[in-house]
């Protein structure tokens with residue numbers, strides 16, 4: 064079974080995707096980390112994120128970069144949304160994601176274009192959303208936990224800027240797939256979001272929701 068989980072920044076899609084992977088015993092790929100790794104490489108090599116050829120050169124990053132805690136920085140998220148708008152960057156990362164989705168037994172992937180581009184034939188697609196204020200509160204708390212002193216207002220502004228960039232780009236923009244189920248986590252706890260996600264996946268599979 065392939066499960067596609069898409070949504071904007073800090074909507075809870077990663078938390079839900081990980082929980083679904085655990086529940087169904089499937090491997091999980093956080094595709095945002097790939098774009099963040101490109102962004103971090105661009106920064107370390109002092110390349111220009113706005114120049115497509117520079118960003119493409121950074122797609123050849125070392126695997127161990129995917130475990131670098133610096134990937135979680137707010138600034139790297141912003142940079143990731145700049146490099147990810149280049150069609151050639153998306154093309155460079157495409158096959159790796161498609162291969163992961165197609166592995167025997169299936170997989171759970173989360174990102175922006177899983178249900179629309181990476182796995183349009185997924186067995187279940189979720190589009191996770193929450194209000195910008197709620198998402199900024201969650202991300203602000205998370206960043207504070209990692210020692211960041213960024214203000215709430217800056218985190219909210221960055222989330223809004225990233226939403227606008229990710230939704231308006233021409234290459235694989237952030238849009239809900241027509242056959243995705245919408246999951247608004249604004250007023251749901253993590254536990255409640257995960258239970259709802261499992262119920263939605265079960266409904267898509269035509270099975271009885273798990274209790």
Ligand SMILES: Nc1ncnc2c1ncn2[C@@H]1O[C@H](COP(=O)(O)OP(=O)(O)O)[C@@H](O)[C@H]1O
Nearest residue numbers: 072073074075076077078201205251252253256
């Ligand atoms: N329903 C929820 N209620 C409260 N906090 C949440 C909820 N879902 C996720 N979080 C927290 O919000 C932050 C962002 O969640 P995450 O799943 O990483 O979002 P995304 O993958 O969409 O960026 C994390 O610190 C996570 O623990």
Ligand SMILES: Nc1ccn([C@@H]2O[C@H](COP(=O)(O)OP(=O)(O)O)[C@@H](O)[C@H]2O)c(=O)n1
Nearest residue numbers: 071072073094095098143144147174175176
């Ligand atoms: N499938 C994906 C995943 C991420 N991205 C880009 O990478 C950036 C960082 O993604 P992320 O999923 O790590 O960000 P968060 O939602 O965790 O904040 C996004 O803002 C997108 O611009 C993308 O274009 N396509």
